[in-house]
Amino acid sequence: MKTLENGSIHLELDEVMPVVVDALKRAGCNDENAQAVATCIYEAERHGAHSHGLFRMPGYLASLKSGKVNGEASPKILTPKPSVLSVDGDGGYAPLAHRKLAKPLAGMAKTQGVAIAALTNTFHFAALWQETEMLAQEGVVGLACTSFKPALPPAGGSKPLYGTNPIAFSWPREGKEPLSFDQASAVMARGEVMIAAREGHALEPGVGIDENGNATTDPNEVLKGAMLPYGGYKGASIAMMVELLAGSLIGEHLSFEAAAQDNNDGGPPRGGEFILALDPAGGLASAEGLFAKMLEQNGTRLPGDGRRAKRSKVIADGIQIPVDLYEKITF
Amino acid sequence: MKTLENGSIHLELDEVMPVVVDALKRAGCNDENAQAVATCIYEAERHGAHSHGLFRMPGYLASLKSGKVNGEASPKILTPKPSVLSVDGDGGYAPLAHRKLAKPLAGMAKTQGVAIAALTNTFHFAALWQETEMLAQEGVVGLACTSFKPALPPAGGSKPLYGTNPIAFSWPREGKEPLSFDQASAVMARGEVMIAAREGHALEPGVGIDENGNATTDPNEVLKGAMLPYGGYKGASIAMMVELLAGSLIGEHLSFEAAAQDNNDGGPPRGGEFILALDPAGGLASAEGLFAKMLEQNGTRLPGDGRRAKRSKVIADGIQIPVDLYEKITF
Numbered sequence: 001m002k003t004l005e006n007g008s009i010h011l012e013l014d015e016v017m018p019v020v021v022d023a024l025k026r027a028g029c030n031d032e033n034a035q036a037v038a039t040c041i042y043e044a045e046r047h048g049a050h051s052h053g054l055f056r057m058p059g060y061l062a063s064l065k066s067g068k069v070n071g072e073a074s075p076k077i078l079t080p081k082p083s084v085l086s087v088d089g090d091g092g093y094a095p096l097a098h099r100k101l102a103k104p105l106a107g108m109a110k111t112q113g114v115a116i117a118a119l120t121n122t123f124h125f126a127a128l129w130q131e132t133e134m135l136a137q138e139g140v141v142g143l144a145c146t147s148f149k150p151a152l153p154p155a156g157g158s159k160p161l162y163g164t165n166p167i168a169f170s171w172p173r174e175g176k177e178p179l180s181f182d183q184a185s186a187v188m189a190r191g192e193v194m195i196a197a198r199e200g201h202a203l204e205p206g207v208g209i210d211e212n213g214n215a216t217t218d219p220n221e222v223l224k225g226a227m228l229p230y231g232g233y234k235g236a237s238i239a240m241m242v243e244l245l246a247g248s249l250i251g252e253h254l255s256f257e258a259a260a261q262d263n264n265d266g267g268p269p270r271g272g273e274f275i276l277a278l279d280p281a282g283g284l285a286s287a288e289g290l291f292a293k294m295l296e297q298n299g300t301r302l303p304g305d306g307r308r309a310k311r312s313k314v315i316a317d318g319i320q321i322p323v324d325l326y327e328k329i330t331f
Numbered sequence: 332m333k334t335l336e337n338g339s340i341h342l343e344l345d346e347v348m349p350v351v352v353d354a355l356k357r358a359g360c361n362d363e364n365a366q367a368v369a370t371c372i373y374e375a376e377r378h379g380a381h382s383h384g385l386f387r388m389p390g391y392l393a394s395l396k397s398g399k400v401n402g403e404a405s406p407k408i409l410t411p412k413p414s415v416l417s418v419d420g421d422g423g424y425a426p427l428a429h430r431k432l433a434k435p436l437a438g439m440a441k442t443q444g445v446a447i448a449a450l451t452n453t454f455h456f457a458a459l460w461q462e463t464e465m466l467a468q469e470g471v472v473g474l475a476c477t478s479f480k481p482a483l484p485p486a487g488g489s490k491p492l493y494g495t496n497p498i499a500f501s502w503p504r505e506g507k508e509p510l511s512f513d514q515a516s517a518v519m520a521r522g523e524v525m526i527a528a529r530e531g532h533a534l535e536p537g538v539g540i541d542e543n544g545n546a547t548t549d550p551n552e553v554l555k556g557a558m559l560p561y562g563g564y565k566g567a568s569i570a571m572m573v574e575l576l577a578g579s580l581i582g583e584h585l586s587f588e589a590a591a592q593d594n595n596d597g598g599p600p601r602g603g604e605f606i607l608a609l610d611p612a613g614g615l616a617s618a619e620g621l622f623a624k625m626l627e628q629n630g631t632r633l634p635g636d637g638r639r640a641k642r643s644k645v646i647a648d649g650i651q652i653p654v655d656l657y658e659k660i661t662f
Contacts, residue, residue: 081444081610083414113412116445116609141580157628161621169572181568231562237512237634238569241474241500243621248614249472254621276607278447279412283579290492290574290585297488303568 001326009326012318016042016054023057023329027064028071036095040126045319048310051191052127054321058328059125060093063267069093069123075100083112089122094273097122098131101275106138109277117275118250124148125268128168129182129304131275136170136178141278144168145242149259149269152186153226154240155233158213160226163255164190165242170304174284179291180304185239186227193219193227245274332657340657343649347373347385354388354660358395359402367426371457376650379641382522383458385652389659390456391424394598400424400454406431414443420453425604428453429462432606437469440608448606449581455479456599459499460513460635462606467501467509472609474500476573480590480600483517484557485571486564489544491557494586495521496573501635505615510622511635516570517558524550524558576605 001019002010011019020041024034037060045053063069073092077100080086085105089097101117108115128144135142148163166189168182184190187207196203197219208222209215216222229235247254252272253261262269280287294300332350333341342350351372355365368391376384394400404423408431411417416436420428432448439446459475466473479494497520499513515521518538527534528550539553540546547553560566578585583603584592593600611618625631 081442083446084444084610111412112443113415114445114447114607115414141575154625154628154631155634156630156632157625158630159628161624161628169568171575181572183565183568187562229562230565231518231560234514234561234566237500237514240621240625240634241512244472244502244614244618245609248617248621249609249611251613251617254617254624256624257620276445278576278580279415280580282582283575286579286582286585287575289588290571290579293492293585293587294485294488294571297485297490297492299487299489300485301487303486303571 008320009323010318013315016045027061030072033071033096036099037093040095047307051195059267062265066265068263083115085117087117087119094122094124102134105277106135106140109140110279113279115277119273120252123268127182128166129180132168132170133178135277136172139172141280142170143276146246146273147243147255150255151227152229152239155236162239162243165239179302185229185235187230246272250274339651340654341649344646347376358392361403364402364427367430368424371426378638382526387456390598393596397596399594414446416448418448418450425453425455433465436608437466437471440471440610444610446608450604451583454599458513459497460511463499463501464509466608467503470503472611474607477577477604478574478586481586482558483560483570486567493570493574496570510633516560516566518561577603
């Protein structure tokens with residue numbers, strides 16, 4: 001760690017894990033939970049996904065300190081039906097549950113052809129590609145979605161009802177890292193809007209509306225009003241489907257229910273996650289044929305490769321964060 | 332049937348089934364296949380979805396007459412894994428396979444928690460909500476997707492690679508018709524662009540690009556160039572996922588492979604369909620809570636209700652089609 005001339009704090013990538021593990025433990029995590037959450041934050045920073053990296057630590061810490069999140073959670077896995085893993089997160093952060101469910105879910109998908117994990121009683125505050133990539137690394141196709149607090153209006157409406165409701169999808173590749181996308185149902189991820197608000201940047205038009213339903217490019221107004229789904233009513237359909245799968249179907253809160261019972265301590269509300277795993281059967285060679293066709297066109301790249309291309313720069317340059325963020329983490 | 336003053340042909344809704352069944356049989360369908368396809372067309376017309384109704388009949392008939400599609404197909408269902416139905420469409424149109432797989436797939440989903448149907452060796456030329464609503468009527472959640480010939484470029488590219496690749500999703504409701512959406516990964520369904528081309532209407536900006544990659548509102552130029560995915564790269568991700576699920580994973584053609592081997596007789600290319608069925612477990616009451624919240628906002632309606640609201644007008648007014656379309660159907 002060093003303080004830069006601009007007043008920011010500079011960390012080497014290798015410093016992220018120990019700093020984060022230490023902070024999480026001081027806020028109430030046991031080692032197992034701290035390692036799981038810290039790995040998520042480390043991987044986000046390693047891939048240049050700063051909006052899901054250290055930037056989230058004040059929220060993680062606040063919800064441990066308020067007692068909302070169980071830092072000593074021990075997720076429990078049951079099999080209520082032959083192709084369903086029911087995973088009770090024990091009121092903890094989701095990453096430890098992901099570590100525990102990935103292998104059994106992948107194994108179930110290979111045996112059964114398809115399987116789901118219904119993850120409940122958990123707090124999700126990270127990107128989803130890490131859990132779908134865990135599945136892809138076990139040789140199965142992974143799809144995950146989760147809701148959050150209301151941010152997006154239903155089609156035709158103007159008041160937040162759905163969360164930003166991301167979907168992540170990973171496809172396994174022989175001898176290569178998985179193909180992955182992870183996209184919010186909003187035009188822009190909420191974390192990016194929060195960063196724009198913090199840094200005082202205007203948003204592109206079409207990202208959101210203010211609390212009166214009018215278009216605005218001010219991130220603070222959007223955070224008070226509503227974000228907009230990508231692709232108009234079609235993105236709203238996707239967000240609605242995520243509410244139903246990651247809420248109703250698995251027996252967890254919808255976004256509006258999660259917000260109603262949250263203590264607003266700055267961390268995520270209690271919620272669930274729907275995770276689907278599919279045996280790709282003999283389909284890997286066919287998929288490589290598609291990927292080759294994608295890359296034949298100028299200007300294309302495989303989803304996930306843009307993120308991975310940032311690694312070498314992060315490793316070389318390290319990470320800069322504002323001093324007040326560093327102070328919150330090293331409280 | 333009567334000829335209107337404007338030269339169009341008017342049909343009562345009740346005339347659709349007999350006219351279509353008769354045409355399909357004369358083109359080579361047995362009764363079982365003819366009834367299944369005709370029901371699809373009837374249901375599309377009944378719901379005002381004309382782009383998937385009688386408008387598609389010349390294509391259906393052409394592919395029967397060319398011998399590409401087997402009008403006497405007898406779909407075969409196997410169970411290669413406990414949660415997978417492998418359905419060989421026997422080279423026929425998809426609707427008969429849908430009728431045969433709906434009950435066993437729903438039953439499997441209830442027992443296993445989740446199940447998929449991998450439908451291969453089939454020809455899909457209809458909207459997908461009919462098969463997902465069949466599943467919802469059996470009490471399970473349905474999601475279906477299929478590819479077609481290349482129409483959409485990959486993210487960053489400008490040449491068609493993915494089909495318009497629709498996804499349909501239906502959620503069951505106690506004592507009510509299912510909630511359903513069915514949306515192409517394109518901004519606009521290809522059938523709608525074809526109708527605009529036929530009727531000489533310009534498209535909204537953003538629907539497509541010409542064969543040089545430039546924006547255009549001319550539907551004929553878009554049909555020669557590329558349609559665009561909804562929501563930019565995020566819609567392209569969805570279209571890519573559909574290629575992988577409805578092609579690679581189930582062991583069927585990708586869109587570019589389907590186009591390469593098609594005889595271009597005007598009907599659909601051979602392809603597959605990925606159909607996911609999920610036990611909603613105890614989630615129906617929670618979903619009704621979401622739907623009530625959606626409807627609290629002015630300007631909203633539940634997905635599927637817009638289509639259903641057209642029924643009474645279609646029943647009252649009947650259907651108008653151009654005389655040349657009528658002549659092709661009653662050849």
